[in-house]
Amino acid sequence: MYPPNFEYYAPTTLDEAIGLLDQHQGEAKVLAGGQSLIGMMKLRLAQPAALVDINRIPDLSYVREDASALAIGALTRTAELGRSDVIRARYAILADAGREIADPTVRNWGTVGGNLSHGDPGNDLPACMLALNAEYVAQGPKGRRTIPARKFYQDSFVTALGPSEVLVEARVPRAGPGSGSAYSKMERKVGDYATAAVGVRLAVAKSGAIEGAGIGLTNVGPTAIYAAAASDFLNGKTGSAADLEKAGELAASASAPVADNRGPVEFKRDMVRVWTRRTVAHAIARAKGGA
Amino acid sequence: MEIAGDFRVASPVGRVYAFFLDPVAFTDCLSDPHQVRAVDADRFEGTVTTGVAFIRGTFRIRGSYTGRTPDRQIRIHLHGEGLGSGVDADLVLAFSESAGSTVLRWTGDVHLSGPIATIGERMVKGTVDQKAAGLFENARKKLEVG
Amino acid sequence: MAIDVEEVTGSTPSTTTRTIHVTVNGVAHRSTIQNRMLLVHYLRERLRLTGTHIGCDTAHCGACTVLVDGTPVKSCNLFAVQVDGRKVDTVEGLEKGGKLHPVQEGFHLEHGLQCGYCTPGMMMASVALLARNPNPTEEEIRRGLSGNLCRCTGYVNIVKAVQHAAKKMQEPAKGGA
């Protein structure tokens, strides 16, 4: 498998990168980790005329928390999510996902920005960002704009990102007191796309009531799915067995899987139900101080 | 892979029927870059550059009208080759007229072969439907304007 | 440090070629290559470092694993132009001064290889794993090497090989060296 040739640019500033993308009018692709793109180029299913390698642009790889948000730079390698102290302590959903994306070697090179902006329904991080109600910062020829994750994914591999825009940062609302989160991925083996995966973020108030619940689903529809009804349902509930079951059922109804080697539609829906229930329980346990 | 859809257009059935018997007019409704010419009354050929996400390539296409029932039905077979892969589709267009407008109901059976099917299917599946819907929507618009 | 300069003769400056500077196993190289040349082909065919293998073409098997600036990556899923200015380490650089790396020794003594084809990638992943986690549990070893496929060994002895190396690498520290 040998890719066709292409022009290669390694700009050192974002403006330069955006200029190059703009100049190629959709025929250039951003090369970040390249863990999906290069594979498709080797199969010659993707044949971009030019690649704009953004790896030499400084200051795009970071994880930092301020008063309002956790900010993750686009060039942060996905392996870093599982290693970051702040993420492990307060945004466990991302640490969980960071240990499940592809395999450990691929995670060393694959980037958060690539995982989020590719629009692949099988990628793990979009569902987490949907659960977390994150925002993406995109920079293009007209400057910066912010796109809510829940409005970003339009169809399989179709996102709100323009052809000359680069996703530069993901911003996750700062985790408040009593918050807990988790990501569970059912996969056939390491390196597989999920059969079904569920990300949950919530907080448990002093009263014991669930607040701010968000549930995201991976690879059970044309895009990552925000399970709105299930999320809304949980708010104000205590997380009883019946609550969890109901949340699972609502999430299952929100999924729209297709049959493939991983199984038929009804099985995948049921896995959404089961893993939603289990993952919500895990997030609640974490919110209450468990691991 | 089954695809289907329908539309209603304020245009007499004879005109709609004739429109789809003109391969150049009909394929001109593709939103992707294309070049199509009629070979004879039954056959046409050309190229279409199409894709989804990363997958993008030029397909050599051959089409043939495999059935015609005036003002009632057209059957078309489409065959495309590109990216080391094949696409074959059998389209059935069924027409009915009521109160001066025409309802077109289209169904298609699409078969993918080669790397696109083997490796790219998860990327392509949703799109085939969209592309077909887009083509017929463009056709409806053209018929309405014209 | 030796300097190994090579160029494509007769090549004209082009938008689809590029001259890169890469340090491989401590040796600096300057090479003009097509942009599309995968790192694994650069190592194998241009530098004739054929210890790095190709197994799956789709970044699943890890036979092509090398270290870029100390981090394991799948060199069949990376263009050589991407490592311009970086350091690359391959299996050929593990043995130093005629002395096997403890990971090499572990694979040999614990029968951690059979056909030997996945072995270079498996060893490079092991070296990186131990650099990050000098005393891994069996679970950590199995997870840490899960980007590398072996068809022969069933992994039992690969785990033992890494454990052997971990122990060996901790010995001098204990001795206060």
Place this chain on the structure above:
Amino acid sequence: MAEAIAGGIGQSIPRKEDARFIRGKGNYVDDVDLPGMLFLDLVRSPYAHAKITAIRKEKALAVPGVLAVITGADLAAAKLAWMPTLMSDTQMVLPTDTVMFQGQEVAGVVGVDRYAAADGVAAVEVDYEPLPVVIDPFKALEPGAPVLRPDKKKTDNHIWHWEVGDKAETEKALKNSAVVITEKLYIPRIHVSSIETCGCVAQVDAMGKLTVWMTTQAPHAIRTVFALVSGLPEQNIRVISPDIGGGFGGKVPVYPGYVIAVVAALTTGKPVKWIEDRTGNLTSDSFARDYHIEAEMGATKDGKLTALRVKTLADHGYTDAAANPSKFPAGLFHIITGSYPFAAAFVEVDAAYTNKPPGGIAYRCSFRVTEAAYTIERLVENMAHRLQIDPAEFRMRNFIRPDAFPFKSVLGWTYDSGNYGGALKKAMEMIGYADLRKEQAEKRKRGELMGIGISSFTEIVGAGPSQTFDILGIKMFDSAEVRIHPTGKVIARLGTKSQGQGHETTYAQILAEELGLPADAINIEEGDTDTAPYGLGTYASRSTPTSGAAAAMAARKIREKAAKIAAHLLEVSPDDIEWKDHKFQVKGVPEKSKTMADVAFAAYTNFPKGMEAGLEATDYYDPPNMTYPFGSYICAVDVDKETGQVKIRRFVAVDDCGVIINPTIVDGQIHGGLTMGFAPAMLEEIPYDADGNNRAGSFLEYLLPTAVETPKWETGKTVTPSPHHPFGAKGVGESATVGAPAAIVNAVLDALEPYGVTNIDIPLSPHKVWKAIHAKDAK
């Protein structure tokens, strides 16, 4: 007791071949680099069945760096468009008018490097007219199905029918059995997927001699086939198997790519390299398995097995290119009576053509033995469940008794030796069988699903006795040539070819033991047809039973001559010399002795008058019988009721491969074999859709297990020597692949017993287990 010779039989010495592999200095075929070498890449068919109406080369030839495009028409001119298969069917090298499966080679493009060749492949234009596709072998045999091989003057898609056993007797026995169970088992199409794909470098020198470095497990047989197909004189063909990155049966056949590379080298006059990519490997190289089996088993009320009847449909793809001994179209499938003395059995197999790639290779087993072992061990387990007898107890009652060997099976095999109860007993002890059963009962009360499964398999390896075993008429012996240098160092060359089994070490150990020289003084060479004696190659666990035996026999021939030299040196009559404690001793006077090294020096410097100089011998070993390794495996699983996920908690494997040459290497072979038993049981399958698309054309969908999924294997041994092998060994590389799947599936079905499920076809993907649980409510 005699002192052991350094590196002799039974010692766990580290492997000699590791020295190059751990340094990245192996020499695999893609590492071969010749001056001026060109590269071949292949155009492949996207269609499973289509007429080719045109192949246009012009655009490809205009691509910079592309030198040639080779099509079926070009080959047809040289009468090379078709080649014979190992089963005397015919197979296309390149098609002249019709493609028969998705991924089939359609044209070859030769370029100055691999990128240029790939550019050329993308530029070749092929016009296809799709034809009706036949994927299901049952439908292939229905009247009116499209006839796939009209070239063979066939009017249907039936290839052959083969049967063995007494049909009437078996019917009668089943009718008279108190209990009869029936099960339909599909053993799906899988792929060996060695991490190194296939490839070659072909070179023709100025003298017209063709040298082909290629990934082959059987270099000599390939040379002969090349000579027969191409018409080149055999002395002008040299096949070299360099280091091989795993074979498992997949590197036995001749694939079109090899032939096209040779043609390309002949036409361009330059060396040509062809290296298959993984998708080519998964979509066009020989498959394994693909057997649709229906089996019936009878037993008496008190649990004595009576009869076995098996009807099978084999899906062979578009040609029968199975790698089997010629007389056995279904391989050794009739070992299916397994470890049990059935009084009656009948097996029949029908083979069908479909629009899939050809093959029928072994996936790390001896010609369809896994299919047989899986069937018998699945049904025995089901019978035990039906009779409500503990499956271990049930087997103990029915095993062929240790004193019954040599045992003639009702289907005609003579088992050399065995102690089946001993192996099962040991496995039960290791895993703590009684305690596990207790735990299972408690869990079941709580509604948890835990299962325990057993497989007590018998293998048949070491092909083969030449009166019954041949490939294309070439008898299945194997060979060793041993030469001792004056300083007591040894070069030995053998007709087999290691692909990771460790031959350079184990053969040296055999020779060390037989020659009384340390293993590190013995170099082993294989795989070069210009230097090694003729042999049939390495597959079907035949290396130790055949070439290993040949090495021992050659060593013994050397000892005969050496004894005379020793007598000469010790100034006694040869009759007074005995080989004892790895030395030539004067009978009754052990202090008067000569070592083999002493004798070796004398063989060149001081040998008796009238004797030829030198110390060497060659042996072509024709085994008197097959060997019959066996084992008992026990697997314990937990099943997640809600998700269908299976967790293998324990897996104990007790193997008996006769005398063990190197315990560490044997354990390594068993670990690997178990993993290749686990993989098809739980993960691997090549499914096809109705259009004939291969749905597992990369490692994204063809699921090789990583270290995370692979269970932590626990191994144990019993030793029952083969009575007819020179030093009692049997072969071990494949036992675990053969034995493991049934143990795993039996364990999962045991866990699902409350749901009354008697079969789930492998691989046991979560969705299938989930479906089985949800299809029936718990009793």
